[in-house]
């Protein structure tokens with residue numbers, strides 16, 4: 070119990086800091102994250118903001134910028150409080166510190182009490198335990214980046230403003246209330262006298278931190294709530310943006326890694342005679358991590374290393390995974406047969422209702438989805454240097470804390486001797502919450518006497534050594550009722566648990582017990598008021614490493630639930646919209662997105678040759694509904710349009726929110742239409758973009774979006790749209806053709822025009 | 823081996839094997855990191871550069887075979903003034919993670935150089951080999967239209 074309570078207390082302390090922002094106290098135990106990182110005579114005001122003597126304002130973005138625009142929005146939060154034009158704020162994201170621990174992700178990931186079972190062994194708690202007493206988990210995921218920054222950056226900005234105002238009031242000898250802020254100046258409006266931030270900052274930094282500051286009320290926002298130009302747009306349009314793969318250090322060796330073809334396989338013999346003598350090859354090393362065995366090649370260029378890798382002659386022991394599609398299906402079926410999963414929601418007695426009902430009235434449906442790769446556009450890579458007992462790691466990581474933790478363990482270094490420098494990420498989607506790519510670079514750096522090394526994975530290595538989105542199967546039993554509201558519904562889903570898989574890589578010795586919410590989300594937490602509902606999830610080891618993939622459990626569970634509801638509606642001759650509204654009778658916000666999405670799509674006005682399908686999901690503090698429109702036939706299907714309406718509470722930047730909805734829709738669409746990773750004798754069959762197809766421009770339909778804001782905090786949006794696409798499409802295809810597709814990808818049953 | 827390459831208007835003598843793909847000569851030898859590695863098999867477009875104005879996949883183009891003038895993303899802006907395509911990209915917030923965008927911008931630049939006012943089908947044809955995992959496709963389409971308008975205004 071100790072751990073859970075501690076986690077809770079710390080979480081509470083940080084959350085309470087929304088009112089009283091004691092930043093010095095919060096960073097206690099972590100040191101000053103700015104220490105040794107300031108430039109240009111900068112003075113820190115809070116651990117998020119530094120003022121330069123050239124009057125520059127720099128903020129630290131503790132979240133990974135992986136495309137979601139978090140740097141822009143966090144800068145806007147500070148700019149708003151300081152009345153600065155956004156363009157005057159510089160953002161750096163290269164500082165990692167426990168002081169930037171993500172509170173929201175802890176809240177989301179913290180164990181569930183729902184089923185009364187203890188979940189203390191789950192990953193987050195375990196990592197937090199090991200990382201340190203202050204629970205500094207700096208991780209970007211679960212669509213929390215803006216949610217986490219919302220309070221903290223605003224309060225940091227408000228604190229900095231209060232300190233600067235106090236300083237100026239002393240300096241100018243005028244009351245604080247007579248001061249205005251504009252363009253990094255503090256102006257006494259009556260006399261016109263003013264100080265720049267730079268002139269006010271040294272006194273400000275010496276003042277006691279106010280015990281209470283108030284952020285601007287929403288009615289006074291001028292920047293927040295309005296679309297901004299991305300702060301990283303220019304660098305990304307000119308080739309100047311530095312991703313992990315672009316890090317370039319003096320005297321750096323370029324390398325790559327060859328990893329065991331099968332999960333769990335060890336290296337039996339290594340013949341590197343041909344590779345070693347190739348011009349430009351510096352050294353060849355064996356690396357072992359909990360992600361698997363591998364051989365690193367270091368050379369003068371990445372290309373030399375890639376070429377030398379092909380000349381390696383490696384013999385792998387006969388101890389790896391033998392998973393293939395049949396064995397995966399069998400493992401999932403066996404788990405479903407065995408039952409005894411985690412029951413995270415039980416309303417009424419579904420088993421009895423279904424057993425005693427007339428069996429002709431009971432629907433029994435089987436659904437399934439395949440493994441999926443993350444396929445970030447930037448392949449896995451990292452750069453590391455180990456000199457004088459100090460390890461520096463430059464990595465495109467979603468989880469600097471996890472990188473630090475894994476490197477400390479593997480290299481037997483104290484955490485304090487490891488500095489992680491996060492770079493921009495060429496996509497994350499959960500893949501970069503792992504530590505393997507950074508760890509391999511760190512292990513290689515141990516062998517180069519202080520020379521930095523950069524390890525870049527080939528696309529083939531990246532795709533065949535992913536931590537995949539779990540394959541999953543569901544058995545759904547339903548007794549339809551009036552209005553499409555099922556009189557009883559049971560969904561039992563089986564999939565390998567990402568939390569167990571991640572824990573086995575990160576902390577193999579730690580016991581993992583209790584339910585994995587990431588496996589069950591989308592089923593147990595649905596807002597549908599199902600009168601008799603049994604939601605159960607069974608962990609099934611299929612011999613394939615799995616991890617977090619954009620929208621995690623929602624991705625497959627929403628497909629199961631939303632298609633099942635559609636089937637039930639059809640069986641009861643109910644309209645799928647009416648059905649959902651009936652299930653959400655008291656849920657104003659959920660009804661709002663469904664009503665608006667169907668209005669936009671013209672749900673009630675039939676269009677010749679077009680059929681529509683509906684899906685809804687609540688996740689990450691937001692609601693989303695999608696209407697998919699399709700035309701044609703199974704042999705020549707056209708996706709005409711996707712209509713997406715989301716309620717995100719507050720949209721701090723409506724244009725970035727819209728971009729994330731579109732991004733998630735395209736991501737979900739590619740997966741629904743084309744993608745699967747299949748295995749033969751433990752080896753993935755898909756190796757590159759020629760076999761794992763991403764959606765292309767030509768396949769991208771019109772995506773119509775609307776963002777509703779009926780809340781007072783920002784909801785998550787980066788993953789939100791992904792889960793609703795596949796069910797909306799499958800439901801639309803049924804409406805068009807009468808064919809019910811219960812397994813993904815659709816390409817197995819449909820030919821796209 | 824010494825190769826002679828013209829890159830962004832400058833002639834460079836480069837010490838690299840002739841069979842090294844242009845992508846890696848640019849990135850690891852000349853240290854122009856704006857051109858990206860995505861797949862290595864001409865399947866994603868992240869590595870697109872222009873050779874004499876034509877878009878090529880630098881990951882499968884051997885440096886020793888390149889005789890024309892190479893333009894990379896770093897060569898589009900002149901004295902800090904963005905090209906029309908870059909300008910449109912910034913204005914419309916096209917880039918999300920941004921990793922594919924050097925390739926997208928190079929492909930769009932080549933398209934507009936040949937067809938200043940492309941229709942939808944022409945845009946699709948020119949851009950379909952450039953993948954974007956972040957799903958910026960609708961914005962790419964809009965930004966090409968915007969760049970086309972900017973070019974018209976400038977003419």
Ligand code: FES
Pocket residue numbers: 858859860861862863864865866867868869870879880881882
């Ligand atoms: S890296 Fe050249 S096309 Fe993908």
Ligand code: FES
Pocket residue numbers: 136446495496917918919920921922923953954955956957958
């Ligand atoms: S912007 Fe991320 S891959 Fe295109």
